[in-house]
Amino acid sequence: MADTVGSSPPAAEAASVMTPINLILLSLFAYIVYLRLRPATPQTLPRAPPPTVFRTFTPPTLLPYNGLNGMPVYLAVRGRVFDVTSGRNFYGPGGPYANFAGRDASRGLACGSFDEEMLTKDLEAPLDTLEDLGSEEMEALQGWEERFSEKYLVVGKLVAVGSEEAKATGT
Template structure:
């Protein structure tokens, strides 16, 4: 009954027979499905696998990790400043940084400074290693790396060069402890203007 009533109503309103109406409805549904499939978002691509490292690189990295775990790096401990008192130039050369158990000493205007904390600069591989264990007075005044200038001789230095030396001396006083002084014969023998300051008279 109901089916017959629907068929009569469909024919009255559309003028189509039930078969024609069913065919049109099927075509509309097929068209809808076809059009919908065109707008479906494509499937997200699977994440690419990370590039494989060469086996040699992987093995090296593993070995480095093992070494770090087995042998933790120990920080370098600088020796505490030790008063050396009066030293000769010959004795001063033993403190050139090559022996890690000893301080690194540099003399300026007869004063001896412990520059061990500046090992990166004054140690055996440092850019200023030439000055370690030596009297660097003239070399610093001239900003020279000539071994012949590693002396306390101030003869012939200009006022500007003496001012440069004064600046270096002030920097050393601020950064490094004074641990002694050169023997008077060495400090005076390298140049008539290389006498020690008056306060050295009381040093041991």
């Protein structure tokens, strides 16, 4: 009998374990276990940009790549065509260099002029050879070309209308 004196009955012990705070802690523990063991949602990768094919452009075939109507923005520098679409805010419609989009920008970049007069008016004419430019202008152009090469992808080359390369590619 001495064993039963001072001890609580088994029902009272069970009731003392099921206190509101213990129920809250048990629920919190179960929720944390659920968070740890639930399957993770699969990560979705961004879509890859469409593949760029190196191609030959003539001034008339380069012109549509001016950023209008959802087109990419390309410009040419010394015969190399760069995809400057990622710099659309500079080279696309409304940008400070927008008049170079879809055109040969070599003379304008060399002369530091973004005026319309720097662009070849007759797209069927031979390409600008830049022979009349001085050494400072050619150095400036080389700096621009290096900058474009570091930042943008070369997507093609610019050739004159009627040239052998244009005829060979059908442009």
